[in-house]
Amino acid sequence: MTDLSLNADIVREVLVGFIEDEVTKAGFYRVVVGLSGGVDSSLSAYLAAEALGPNNVWGILMPYKTSSPESVEHARLVVDRLKINAMQIDITPQIDAYFDCFPEADHVRRGNKMARERMTILFDQSAALHALVLGTSNKTELMLGYGTLYGDMASAINPIGDLFKTQVRHLARHVGVPEVIVQKKPSADLWVGQTDEEELGFTYEQVDQALYLMIDKRYEIANLVACGFDERFVRGVFAKVQASQYKRRLPLIAKVSHRTIDRDFRYPRDWGI
Amino acid sequence: MGRSFKIALAQIQPALGDLERNLSLHEKLCEEAIAEGADLLVFPELSLTGYFLKDLVPSVALTPESPALTPLKELSRRIAMTIGFIEEAPGHFFHNAALFLEGGEVRHLHRKVYLPTYGIFDEQRYLAEGDRVRAFETSFGRMAILLCEDMWHPSAAYIAAVDGAEFFLVPSASPGRGTPQKGIFANAKAWELINRAYAQLFTVYIIYANRIGYEDGACFWGGSEVIGPSGECLAKAEYLHDSLLLAVIDSSEIRRARTMNPMLRDEKLDLTLRELQKIQERRS
Known part of the structure; x- marks a missing residue:
């Protein structure tokens, strides 16, 4: 087993510093964060409360009618513990109104629509509160593409995107x-009884071991197999990483000019701040 | 033999691409260091511009004669300093460079020789490389500037040492990499090892000034330090926080260290040159 432990004191300080620095130098002092009741969004909220003070953090709960009651309960627990601001918005009416027109839609379409509905609420509330949207995607799901593009993957800054689950x-x-x-x-809670690990077909512990070696340590598939990983499993993980590359990049732009965004027009994101 | 002086290291967060703000920050740190009785102030790499400049490079470039630097040159009459900036050289080549200012003048210009272009780094895309490593005289003794990645090439440190440098000024902008497991980032631990090893191998003072803050999510880890010529840590700044690190340097310590460990005396320059020449011939 590869050691994926971390020096929690230092990593916490780095991530809290990241939120404080990247939020304030952009001219903001508040964040909004979608609270699902899961460990990722809870951790993001904890780090934000420490960085900016609980008064400057808005936890937004956005359940759908089929969401597990536990999700709201756990999100409320985080709000109460941290004494951050909270807002609950039921997304059922708008989701149902849309799918009344498309009753044949499967649960993946419905799940993605919910994730994107939540995104539009977070960005709208961020405008109302003059806040930034705090990301809650971890490195495992970003690498596997286990998230909705322009849905839960959308944010202004993400403190936990370089940490495996x-x-x-x-x-x-x-x-x-x-x-x-x-x-x-762990569950995206997009339909009743959904769990990440069942849907993915492996546990986070298993896949984090492989991803760490593959991504951070640049192991090729053959190296991983030589280390004792099951070849089918490793090939499956690699295929997910490859197939989801588009989700981690800006949309492709057809190049015609001398300077095209992100190809040869390259400025830091922190340009001028 | 030798003298004692006080050195200050400015562990700051420069604003990315904002010369004006950074010049004010430099002036403020100069005043603070002067108030602390420091004789020499070392700023981090690209202290006047910030690090991940990308396409901003030509917009923030200066020449050593630029009027923008006049206030710092004036301040160097009261405190010597090393500052980091983008230098526009004749021919419009842009260098990651550092100046040593003393007595109102530029005493030395170092252009970074080794431009990291791998992993998180992309310097060769935007910058021209320097073509020399030279020691230079200061009122505190003979020094050399090695800019960040220059230190990861033992040949550069070797040249500085055999050219007589007793002090390596090492301005750095090191982003943390390698999730901290025990202690700090993996690359920070490597830096600390290199600083101590070089200090001891070359019997020199290593004055390592790293910056702090974040650029596009990358975290500069600070931890600036002064290592004595026997490898001992004389002063160490906190990780991740701004700091004006102070250390009193007794340069007679170099004499003692070199008496006890006279490796530089025994260095075989002829052999090194001869063998390198042979290797070069064989390769070409």
């Missing part, structure tokens, strides 16, 4: 996220 859990425990949240089965 295993490391998110470690850090969440360290900052005091309630154990009931850290321990529960």
